Amino acid sequence: MTTFAKMAMTSSFTPTTSTTTLSIFFSLFLILGVAISQAEARAFFVFGDSLVDSGNNNYLATTARADSPPYGIDYPTRRATGRFSNGFNIPDIISQQIGSSESPLPYLSPELNGQRLLVGANFASAGIGILNDTGIQFINIVRIPQQLEYFRQYQSRVSALIGEASTKQLVNQALVLVTLGGNDFVNNYYLVPNSARSRQYALPDYVPFLISEYRKILMRLYNLGARRVLVTGTGPLGCVPAELAQRSRNGECAVELQRAAALFNPQLTQMLQDLNSQLGSNIFIAANTQQMHIDFITNPQAYGFITSKVACCGQGPYNGLGLCTPLSNLCPNRDLFAFWDPFHPSERANKIIVQQIMTGSSEYMNPMNLSTILAMDSMA
Numbered sequence: 001m002t003t004f005a006k007m008a009m010t011s012s013f014t015p016t017t018s019t020t021t022l023s024i025f026f027s028l029f030l031i032l033g034v035a036i037s038q039a040e041a042r043a044f045f046v047f048g049d050s051l052v053d054s055g056n057n058n059y060l061a062t063t064a065r066a067d068s069p070p071y072g073i074d075y076p077t078r079r080a081t082g083r084f085s086n087g088f089n090i091p092d093i094i095s096q097q098i099g100s101s102e103s104p105l106p107y108l109s110p111e112l113n114g115q116r117l118l119v120g121a122n123f124a125s126a127g128i129g130i131l132n133d134t135g136i137q138f139i140n141i142v143r144i145p146q147q148l149e150y151f152r153q154y155q156s157r158v159s160a161l162i163g164e165a166s167t168k169q170l171v172n173q174a175l176v177l178v179t180l181g182g183n184d185f186v187n188n189y190y191l192v193p194n195s196a197r198s199r200q201y202a203l204p205d206y207v208p209f210l211i212s213e214y215r216k217i218l219m220r221l222y223n224l225g226a227r228r229v230l231v232t233g234t235g236p237l238g239c240v241p242a243e244l245a246q247r248s249r250n251g252e253c254a255v256e257l258q259r260a261a262a263l264f265n266p267q268l269t270q271m272l273q274d275l276n277s278q279l280g281s282n283i284f285i286a287a288n289t290q291q292m293h294i295d296f297i298t299n300p301q302a303y304g305f306i307t308s309k310v311a312c313c314g315q316g317p318y319n320g321l322g323l324c325t326p327l328s329n330l331c332p333n334r335d336l337f338a339f340w341d342p343f344h345p346s347e348r349a350n351k352i353i354v355q356q357i358m359t360g361s362s363e364y365m366n367p368m369n370l371s372t373i374l375a376m377d378s379m380a
């Protein structure tokens with residue numbers, strides 16, 4: 001039974017409590033307690049790429065998918081769900097930290113309906129970027145304008161359920177996560193030598209172009225009602241096993257992609273600061289995922305990893321070539337690897353990242369960490 005079914009039950013029982021037995025009273029009390037604590041958890045919305053996709057691409061005709069083993073090998077069901085992880089991904093772990101009853105379902109999931117909509121929704125789609133021409137080789141993916149359109153559609157569906165005013169409140173009070181940008185380099189600018197974008201822009205000009213497009217996306221999100229938005233930067237793009245396999249001679253991080261990340265991330269933080277001052281409020285929170293990754297890439301042993309260079313699942317040098325499939329090499333203990341597949345962190349690395357999002361200093365979280373936000377918002 002879902003929480004919301006329990007809530008409905010509770011309210012239909014309430015008028016008769018005075019005539020019920022003590023044991024029924026106590027079970028009602030328990031049900032009510034659960035219902036209230038879960039109703040208080042804020043909604044959670046997720047936008048972005050494969051780092052945060054929880055399965056939307058399962059419903060699309062695309063090659064960018066994680067719906068077969070060994071993906072999900074450490075997920076509670078031990079099944080591939082569409083998450084690009086051996087277990088939980090970053091949105092799952094954030095959901096747990098903010099006390100949600102469950103992770104928001106993929107927006108395209110047929111199970112996302114009725115009261116379940118009130119938990120939030122995950123609009124992310126593997127392969128997409130800031131730009132519409134990013135990930136074109138994946139054909140049928142939900143690009144960011146469509147993710148935002150679905151968010152608008154979501155709000156009218158929720159309005160039909162709880163009314164317009166309550167929907168606006170639910171959205172305004174929600175936590176939002178946006179993860180974009182990595183694919184605009186890996187699956188666009190650097191996808192092939194002499195790509196169209198690299199002929200159009202030198203890297204120092206491409207980055208400001210991306211940032212100005214990103215700014216428009218975030219303003220659209222604001223106009224759709226988002227008021228607390230965590231925005232992650234890219235990781236150290238040149239250090240992932242896929243790039244080590246293709247571009248590195250001795251295991252050093254690939255220079256060009258490192259240069260891209262080093263340009264992109266500080267300009268992103270600056271843009272978010274500018275937006276906040278323009279809006280007169282700390283709407284956008286920058287998560288320095290580059291630094292978070294660098295910590296465990298520089299000193300994997302300090303974080304309990306045996307390597308940050310070799311992916312757990314894959315083939316070729318660093319297990320970095322091709323995709324993670326049932327035929328790939330697979331490490332026996334995923335917790336010992338910082339990277340699950342050639343591009344994506346393991347569940348344990350995701351937990352370390354979310355820990356920093358929760359409690360990190362201003363070097364990691366700007367202008368503040370998520371635990372500070374939760375404390376502030378609970379007092380508001």
Ligand SMILES: *[C@@H]1O[C@H](CO)[C@@H](O)[C@H](O)[C@H]1NC(C)=O
Pocket residue numbers: 131132145213
């Ligand atoms: C991306 O596509 C959408 C519609 O699919 C369009 O409205 C938008 O202007 C495009 N963005 C850019 C930067 O071309």
Ligand SMILES: *[C@@H]1O[C@H](CO)[C@@H](O)[C@H](O)[C@H]1NC(C)=O
Pocket residue numbers: 358359360361362368369371372
């Ligand atoms: C979170 O941010 C606050 C304010 O910057 C800081 O004082 C605190 O140490 C950080 N960590 C935790 C656990 O709150």
